[in-house]
Each structure stands twice: as structure tokens, then as C-alpha cells.
Amino acid sequence: MKAKCLSKAQQLSLTTLPQAIIEIILCLLPTAEAARTSILSREWRYKWTTIPKLVFSQYTFKKTIEAGKLVWSDWAQMSDLERARRYKDMRCELFYAIHQVLLLRQGPIHEFTLLMNADRTCFELDQILLHLSGNHTIKKLTLKLYHSDPYGLPLSVFSLHHLTDLYLENCAINHKPIFNGFGSLTSLTLNKIRISRETLLHLLSNCPSLKSLYMLIYEEQFVGDEYPYMEPSNMELFKCLPMIEHLTTSGYLIMSLVQASNPEELPASLIHLKCCTIEDMCFVDAYGLPFLADLIKCSPNLEKIKLEINAGCCIETKVEKLEEHSVNMEEYSHVWLEHLNELEIKNFCNYKSELEFVKFILARSPNLKKVILVTWMDDKDEEFEMLKILLRVPRASPVEISVESKF
Template sequence: MIAKRVSKAQGFDLITTLPQAIIETILCLLPIEEAARTSILSRAWRYRWTTIPKLWLCLASVKRPSYMDVPDWWNHVSNLERARRAKNLRCKLFYAIHQVLLLRQGPIHEFTLAMDAHDTCFEIDQIILHLSRNHPIKKLRFFFYGFTAIAYGLPLSFFSLDQLADLDLEHCAFNYKPIFSGFSSLTRLSLKSTKISRETLLHLLSNCPSLKSLCLLVYEDEVLSDVKPNIMELFKCLPVLEHLTTWGYFIEVLVQASVPEEPPTSLIHLRYVCIEEMCFVDGYGLPFLAVLTRSCPNLEKIKLLNNTAWDDEIESSVLEECSVLLEEYSDVWLEHLNELEIKHFEGYAPELEFVKFILARSPNLKKVILLTDMDDKDEELELLKNLLSAPRASPVQIVVKYC
């Protein structure tokens, strides 16, 4: 058989002959403006970009005027002029978004919008309304930011996105009466700097029966209710949760609103918990951890990102409270926990007490990772000796290293 060489004159294009699904995957890896530019390659490529199922639209991707390349250009113009130029960029972005949506020839499954937004923005309202009516959105990400504390208020049409499986909201707000039906397919939810009332939050979580991953990074003043949600109210809304991420600012809200001696709700599916801005001496962090360990018997990993301003007087008073509190949870048994990680571990007494608490109640614990800011090897060695001499339920590996 004689192999025939395909000449360049025949116009053979290996990429063009790839299956449509592979071409869409490649185009999804490009910024939308770069994907649109492929339309000039040939007639066959003219509308290829209009069928990609993922759209990422960002204000930073809008072509900026040359004067913005000059360092500190904003210091040489008035506030009014800065506002006018910022508005021009926003108009360019919205024009590009509407052009993209009008030229669509296929469904949109993933949509990301990153830009500055305030409490009212009818252009974003229109985008959400269009998506809710015309596309089976499965993954939605709104990364909004602004120079004021007023977050973008989500419209009612947002709740019509009933096929959502993955939702990220940052600097948004919704405070509607709890009458919407929720998102039955949602498996992952992230709320960051999002203003929401207690009733709306609990109703939302209660109506996401498939929710497996939750990230709640909300400040106390972003919970728009005089009555705050408590730990058990939150846990009752999350029957199948597997991954939980939150931080000390929201933990304070949950613990303050909790009722003493309230019976725990068991989260039997929870495997991984991460707490950012964790504090052992604020009177909230350690009680939350104690309740968590009792309520989540199947935990496999605990990750804490410590952020504590220590004071020797505070430490001595908290140590006694810490010991008494942990004694009340002596019945905790974490049979499935295999890893504990604490970042910015300082080796103070309340931290040590919690680590020892975990060591004594985790028969299958394999590794404890303590990332410290200590650069003194003698201090690290002393810390290791202290922990190795503590009672342990398993032959665990303890790693102490500088982070």
C-alpha cells in the first residue's frame, strides 16, 4: 500500500477535524474574547465559539485605554472623571456580554461573572433573567466586589435557576421571605461576604436536599436578622453534608445564638471540615469544635487555619475554661479521623489541649500536621516531646514544621 501524503494545498487541518466536543473543551480553556477571535480562522470556525457551554466574563478582561497603563493614573484625575471612566469600562463589558448571549447557538451550562457591583444593577438583573429563561445553568459563579459595603441584591429570577448544581456567590445579598422552593439539584454552595437573613439562610439550606459541600464565609453583620442562626439549626438543614468550610467570624454568630445543653444533631456524612480564622481564646471557637466532634462521628479530616492574638493573661484564664469544656465531651470517639492539620500553630496551652483531646479520641488517626511560625528548633523539639508524651489512641505521626 502506498501512503499518500496530504499536501498543504489540500488545506488539511488536523484541529478542525477533531470532534466537536474536543474543540469545545479547548475553547472553554480560553478567555471568551480569545475564543471569539477564532471565528476569523476560516468559514468552518466562524461560529464554533458560539456553542461552548462555559462562559467566563470578567471586567479585567475588557480592553482598557492606554492611559490606564500609566502608573497611578487615577491620582491625576478627579473623582468624577474616575467614575466616568469606570462606567465606560462597565458599559463595554455589558455590551460584550449581550453580544455573546445573542449569538449563542447552544446551551450554557457554566456561567461566571466577575466585576464590581453595588446594590442595584439592572444590567446584571437582565443577564440573570435571560439565563433563567433560556439556559440550563448547572454551575453559576458571581464574584462581585465594590468600594461600598452595599452588596448586589439578587433578583427573584435568580431562584428560577432550578437546575443549579454548583453555586458561588460573593458580595451578594438576598433577603426575601422564605417562599422559594430552593435548588433540588444543588450539591455545592459557597457564600462569601454575602448578606442574608437567618430565615432566608435556613430556608435555602433546608431546600437543598442534595447539598454535600458548603462554604460559609459570612461576617456577623452580614446576617440580616436580630435573631441569629444557632449551631443546631444549621446542622439540621444539612443532613447529607460531606464537606464544610467556615470561619471564626461566623462561628461566633452560631455559638452566641445556641441554647445551652441543646441536644446535638448528628451529621453522619460529614467527612471534612475546614475552619479559617480559627481562634481558641475568643470563647466561641473551642465550643464549636467540641460540638462538631460530638455531632460528626465520621469525620476524616479537620483543618484549622489559626488566627489568634495571644496574651499571657488571656491564656491562663482560657486554659482552665478549655479543660473544663473538653472534660464535658469525654464521650467523643472519632473512629474515622485520620488527619488533623493546624496552620499557624503557636503551641499555647488551649491549642495543645485540643490536640491532646483529638489524640486521645481518634483510634485511626495517622497524621497530625502542625504548621508553625516558630523558627526555633528547640521550641519545635519541646513541642514534639510534649505531644508525644500525651495519651494517644493510635500510633500517630506528628509533624511540626515551619510554614
């Protein structure tokens, strides 16, 4: 019986697998490696041309050049002119490979990923995106670009109406807010994007199906605003996200984009929001805590809050100003977070505003199961006193409080 099984195993060949399985296997390989399978046999010559997922990286060609000619230390010793020439050669090789792959394509492309060093003069990328917008139903587009002078996104990208996932890094959106947005988009990442506030809000408001949003944009990256000091309110931003379930942003963006809403303004409802993450959060400025308080007020189904405090923001703030912009959480005593089960705060500094926020969450969350506080405190006595305070405050549930020190 054992010999018979081995005999059958020896007769198995990858060519006997269904085409759908072969495509799954090839999609797990880098596109360059998938294309190399064409040398295996006559049957495999064109199998890679039907895979719906393409991934291209400039660093694949960089490693090839380094392996054949240079080591990394040689790059560091090059002149700027020579290094620029080498990068140009890699860029030309990369785009040549992309054009060759697109020329041989025999099926639809659903996912396209590109990682490279691209600036605003990268016109070759314009042609590739134009080709994709006119010939394929792209569902996932990822552009991870690296340059101090960001690549200007062409209008052809906004005609990719089948997009469900869009990841943009180090791009510039310079167009006036005239495009119709993405009706099918459910996941959007905007990482270090150069854009105007008006265009950003127009883009978000025209993605009605958006469920996951990651935004990391710094103040200096907002451009083209005639009156940059007139930020929209929190409610204006929330109204752009009616279906959002997962929101990740930063204290820098909150400070640069929005201001606190008027108390009498009717809240926009974020009834689908389940998870909120704020990086570089600051509890002692005029933006962070008011934004978070407004968001909690509008999110009755919130399940997880994850905050990473910008410790530098707290240290640089003068002691006498720590409470100047604090929010009175008692004004939100009518708010109940019935679905919240986890709160995590990194770089907890034990300032009064931070402590009051944790107390509020403990008192207003009947299903809270876990609170994790990661602190910078090196004084064990101070840490113990803080924990005693938290254990004594009113709690709506028998929650587990965990305090971890980075020291």
C-alpha cells in the same frame, strides 16, 4: 514511513475534529478569545456559539483600555470623577459584549461566570440573570463581584432549579425567606454575603443535596434581624446540612451566627462529613471550641480537620480569661473518630485549650496518620517542651507529629 506520517500530519485540520472536542477546546479559552475564532474561516464562524460555558471579566476590558490608552500609574493619578467615568465605560462595554454573545447563542448555557465591579445599582445584571433563568438550564453560576455596596441578588436567581454549583461573592440577599431553594445544588460558596440569619438558615435548609459548603460572612454583614442577639444553636445549623461532605467556615461566622448547643439536646448527625476547615479559629472565646466539639460529636466519619487559628484573637485575650470559655474535652470521652487520618493546625499558640484539643484527637483517633502543627513560637526550647508533651500523651495510633515554625 516517517515522511508518510508527516504528510498525514500536514493534512490534519482543526475543522476535522468532532464538534464535541472543538467545544472542549473553546471552553478552555476566555469567552472573548473563543468568539474571535469566528474569523478563522467560514466553517469556524459560528462554532463558538454552541459552547456551554461562558466566562466574562471586567478586567479583560480594563487591560484592553490600559494597553491602548493608559498605564496603571495613570489610573492612580485620576480624579474620582474621571475614574468613575472610565469604570462606567468598561461596564457598558462588558454588558454590550455579554448581550451580543447571548444574542448569537445557538445552544444551551450550562456554566456562567462573571467577574466585575458591581454595586446595588447594577440593573443590567438583573436583566442578564433574568434571561438566563428563563432560557437556559444553568448548572454552574459564579458571580465574583467587588464593591463596598453589594449587588442585590434578584429573585430570578432562585428560579435556576438546575443549579449544581453556586458561587456568590459580595452580593446581598435581601428577600424574605420565601423561596424554595435549590434541590440539585451540591456546592455552595457564600463569600462576604449580606444576609439575615433567618434567610441564611432558610436557604441552607432548602438545599437538601448540598455536599460542599464554604461560608465566610462577617458579623456586620448579618442584617435585618429583629433580635440579632438570639443566635441559633449549633444543632440548628447542623440540621440544615444532612448531606454535607466538605465544610469550610470561619471563627467570625461561628461567633456571629451560632451559639453552643444545650448538652441535653440530641445531636444532629453529620454522617457524610469528611473534611472540616475553620479559618480564623479562636480557642479562647465562647464560640470556637464549643462549635468544634459539637461538630466532632456529630461527625463519626470525619477524615480531615484543618484549622487556621486567629493569632490576634489569642494575643488580644487577657491571660486570666484564656480558660474562661474552655471546653472540658473529657465530656466527649465516648466519641471515637475512627476515620480521622489528618489534623492540621496553623498558627498554633500552645495555649492549654489548644494543647488539650490535640491531646483529645491523639487519644480518640485510631487511624490518625498525620498531625501538622505550624507555630508562631520563636523559642526553640518552648517548642521542644511542647513536642515532648505530645509524644508522651496516650495515642490511639502510631501517628507522625510534625511541628513547623513560621520563624
